[in-house]
Amino acid sequence: MKLVYFAWVRERIGRGSETIDKPDSVVTVADLLAWLAERGEGYAAALVRPEVIRVAIDHEHVEHDTPLPDDCEVALFPPMTGG
Amino acid sequence: MKLVYFAWVRERIGRGSETIDKPDSVVTVADLLAWLAERGEGYAAALVRPEVIRVAIDHEHVEHDTPLPDDCEVALFPPMTGG
Amino acid sequence: MAITPRISVQEQDFDTAAEIERISDGRKDIGAVVTFSGKCRDEQGTLVALELEHYPGMAEAEIGRIAAEAAERWELLGLTVIHRYGKIPVGENIVLVVAASKSRAASFEAANFLMDYLKSRAPFWKKEHRVDGQDGGWVEAKQSDEDALAVWQKQS
């Protein structure tokens, strides 16, 4: 599963993207955020308030209770400030 | 008193402007419209439905019950269709 | 303090890009610019042009009053209104509003307000020139334009 990060989520985690082997216990987007937060200081800092993190699966916005497909690109980022 | 006419009011009356001596009996805009309508066929055709005629005194929109100042420019025209 | 709007009533066409430049060039405080261009449109393939008659003097004065009211109601950093008169072929510009402000709501609302007021209060009248050479007559005012005005008047 490919993960991509933007803005301060990217800065805190310290990289723009990575590929992970998703454990079977991770079913939804919320599970993924909780699992990632345990991976180190940068991840913990990025995901300390998971409720503000916006998530897209394969370029589409999703809610945190969305189940993760097996093979997909998951993007994590702060609320958008374009326009 | 100077009178100016626009659009189909101008076309029906047959002229764009004229100067009149306002009789003392003509006090308001409505009086003026009624008095003008008696001046001939063109005027009668232009003013047959006085309620649709818009009026401006010295370049400002006014209602039909507005008293006419002694010396002014009165404009009569149909509802506007600019923009 | 409310800005001084730029008003022009003119026969020649205008340059929308130049008008946007004129309002925003070199400024750092403008975050939003909204333009509205009203064009001469052919309803059913029957129209060649519109002839716009206007009341010289009052046209400028009335647009000036409407623009000044917009500048009072919204925090604008720039406002331009240009209205053409004369014979305007199908496809050409009739009217332009450019509103600039810090953030988007003021520009959108002011431009919308301006157009609603111009339609029903600015002393211009449209006559149709038809493809078949016949007199197309004067365009009739729409009740919907009066209704649009009433909405703003209720809000004021």
Next chain:
Amino acid sequence: MAITPRISVQEQDFDTAAEIERISDGRKDIGAVVTFSGKCRDEQGTLVALELEHYPGMAEAEIGRIAAEAAERWELLGLTVIHRYGKIPVGENIVLVVAASKSRAASFEAANFLMDYLKSRAPFWKKEHRVDGQDGGWVEAKQSDEDALAVWQKQS
């Protein structure tokens, strides 16, 4: 049938006049063109530029979805959305929406809707470059932008 919007996510500046031309040139059915230009604005004389980060691929896709929804909701004759990314100096353009329609309400509402949605749903993030060289940090999302979105969602 709804029109196909023109979408561009690009680093270079855009030419508003050229985009208006592209939408309306040679057409006789367009009566109204509304443009919205969003510009990089300096809040307190402290800003040099904004750095716009975006999510390549999703930016185009999301703007495309928003534009398609606008084209469904209003009778548009043309719709263009351009959003820049990269370092954008104060005073320069960030975003452009051009909406063309028969009469004015559709263009105004569609452009307004587009901007509200772009602000809260298009994957772009602004970082400040300050005059004093210090890291200005990421611009925070505004609750007011979310609220603007909620109004449209209630209407749908």
